[in-house]
Amino acid sequence: xxxxxxxxxxxxxxxxxxxxxxxxxxxxxxxxxxxxxxxxxxxxxxxxxxxxxxxxxxxxxxxxxxxxxxxxxxxxxxxxxxxxxxxxxxxxxxxxxxxxxxxxxxxxxxxxxxxxxxxxxxxxxxxxxxxxxxxxxxxxxxxxxxxxxxxxxxxxxxxxxxxxxxxxxxxxxxxxxxxxxxxxxxxxxxxxxxxxxxxxxxxxxxxxxxxxxxxxxxxxxxxxxxxxxxxx
Amino acid sequence: xxxxxxxxxxxxxxxxxxxxxxxxxxxxxxxxxxxxxxxxxxxxxxxxxxxxxxxxxxxxxxxxxxxxxxxxxxxxxxxxxxxxxxxxxxxxxxxxxxxxxxxxxxxxxxxxxxxxxxxxxxxxxxxxxxxxxxxxxxxxxxxxxxxxxxxxxxxxxxxxxxxxxxxxxxxxxxxxxxxxxxxxxxxxxxxxxxxxxxxxxxxxxxxxxxxxxxxxxxxxxxxxxxxxxxxxxxxxxxxxxx
Numbered sequence: 001x002x003x004x005x006x007x008x009x010x011x012x013x014x015x016x017x018x019x020x021x022x023x024x025x026x027x028x029x030x031x032x033x034x035x036x037x038x039x040x041x042x043x044x045x046x047x048x049x050x051x052x053x054x055x056x057x058x059x060x061x062x063x064x065x066x067x068x069x070x071x072x073x074x075x076x077x078x079x080x081x082x083x084x085x086x087x088x089x090x091x092x093x094x095x096x097x098x099x100x101x102x103x104x105x106x107x108x109x110x111x112x113x114x115x116x117x118x119x120x121x122x123x124x125x126x127x128x129x130x131x132x133x134x135x136x137x138x139x140x141x142x143x144x145x146x147x148x149x150x151x152x153x154x155x156x157x158x159x160x161x162x163x164x165x166x167x168x169x170x171x172x173x174x175x176x177x178x179x180x181x182x183x184x185x186x187x188x189x190x191x192x193x194x195x196x197x198x199x200x201x202x203x204x205x206x207x208x209x210x211x212x213x214x215x216x217x218x219x220x221x222x223x224x225x226x227x228x229x230x231x232x
Numbered sequence: 233x234x235x236x237x238x239x240x241x242x243x244x245x246x247x248x249x250x251x252x253x254x255x256x257x258x259x260x261x262x263x264x265x266x267x268x269x270x271x272x273x274x275x276x277x278x279x280x281x282x283x284x285x286x287x288x289x290x291x292x293x294x295x296x297x298x299x300x301x302x303x304x305x306x307x308x309x310x311x312x313x314x315x316x317x318x319x320x321x322x323x324x325x326x327x328x329x330x331x332x333x334x335x336x337x338x339x340x341x342x343x344x345x346x347x348x349x350x351x352x353x354x355x356x357x358x359x360x361x362x363x364x365x366x367x368x369x370x371x372x373x374x375x376x377x378x379x380x381x382x383x384x385x386x387x388x389x390x391x392x393x394x395x396x397x398x399x400x401x402x403x404x405x406x407x408x409x410x411x412x413x414x415x416x417x418x419x420x421x422x423x424x425x426x427x428x429x430x431x432x433x434x435x436x437x438x439x440x441x442x443x444x445x446x447x448x449x450x451x452x453x454x455x456x457x458x459x460x461x462x463x464x465x466x467x468x469x470x471x472x473x474x
Contacts, residue, residue: 001272003301003302003306004302004303004305006305007377009295009301009377009380009381010272010295010296010380010381011296011377011378011380011381011382012378012379012382013294013296013352013356013379013381014272014296014353014354017272017273017353018274018412020348020352021341021344021348022343022344023341023342023343023344024284024343024344024345049313050261050288050315051263051315051316051318052313052314052315052316053316056312056313058313060305060309061305061306061309064305082373082374082375083373084373086299086301086303086384086387086388086417087303087304087417087420087421087424088303088304088305089301089303089374089380089384089461090301090303090305090306090377091303091304091305093308093376093380094379097377105435111269126249126377126378129378130378133378172467177290203327
């Protein structure tokens with residue numbers, strides 16, 4: 001039921017149809033999410049493509065939507081109106097769904113890394129709305145397993161990856177029965193902190209390093225950078 | 233039933249053999265990219281799997297009922313992935329089931345005692361256009377993506393409401409009406425994107441109706457359009473009846 005950028009554009013109708021195709025007494029598993037390429041030079045947001053000298057954007061729809069969002073948020077361009085025709089409606093909706101994440105994208109250290117996380121959040125919101133409306137179409141004791149994350153495309157010869165950010169089992173009233181994994185912190189928690197946070201965390205780090213100086217300094221630096229990246 | 237109700241429909245294997253043979257003179261081969269626009273119903277994956285085995289991984293722009301909802305952006309992205317100097321082929325169209333009792337518009341489904349509508353989205357859209365034909369109000373254009381595709385399927389089927397309602401068997405007529413609507417959308421998309429290719433690159437359009445059958449029988453495809461277009465969108469050759 002996915003379309004451009006991985007958005008579940010099949011919507012409520014497609015979810016309902018899928019639910020009606022589940023084998024009797026069975027359950028369904030819904031895997032969803034955006035994708036991002038990493039090319040053979042390690043550049044995020046692009047990918048090597050079969051038979052092409054130059055790879056290009058990956059995901060192209062997402063990169064186009066991010067450019068639209070940047071135009072609206074930073075350059076005060078007027079947001080587009082909903083389309084009356086279908087011939088490019090999906091891309092409008094991708095851009096529109098990404099708009100609430102515009103500030104986050106514009107402030108990110110690497111917008112190409114942030115983009116799939118923002119898209120994932122937008123898609124999770126839509127999936128939730130679809131499941132809330134369509135879950136009753138799953139009959140009997142049927143379950144709805146939701147595995148959401150980011151698909152990572154790599155050069156030929158290497159395995160592709162999937163970063164799971166959510167793996168929940170729901171009943172047919174859309175209640176979460178079990179969280180199979182605890183996803184990593186939301187992206188907003190990983191955003192670069194402002195200067196006051198930086199000083200605060202620096203003090204903690206100094207104190208922590210003093211008491212734990214038997215560990216290699218590099219280990220602390222690497223892990224601290226992950227927890228609290230330098231403000232840009 | 234397939235042979236009598238959908239004459240000239242080909243088993244998937246024959247369709248692929250025909251495509252391979254007729255497209256070879258136009259340079260189709262290792263430097264080609266396959267694009268599909270088929271409905272998201274899982275019964276349609278077997279054709280894609282067969283096509284992929286012959287032509288490699290596909291770019292998909294299809295949504296509910298097989299409409300090319302990836303649109304201009306999806307088609308443009310697909311064109312930018314064609315191997316350097318190569319061409320693309322687009323396989324598109326609606327689908328219809330024929331179950332083991334020979335009924336059109338329904339299909340046997342794995343693990344289910346009762347099959348159900350096939351194509352479900354198309355059958356729901358046919359009910360909507362019948363209602364509008366009988367005086368019920370038209371739905372507004374969608375403003376959010378929650379169920380936008382189904383809304384578009386209904387609105388694009390509206391011009392064919394009389395054709396469906398006047399048919400002896402509306403379930404047989406429905407995929408033909410849907411094909412007309414999808415062909416129109418495909419031409420609209422291709423028309424906006426043809427200038428993006430270089431001179432020797434081509435676009436092959438293979439449009440028709442996919443026919444889903446019970447387990448053990450091959451699926452079929454009834455070709456209704458088979459054309460090779462130049463990079464400017466001009467029809468280089470009509471390969472349908474060759």
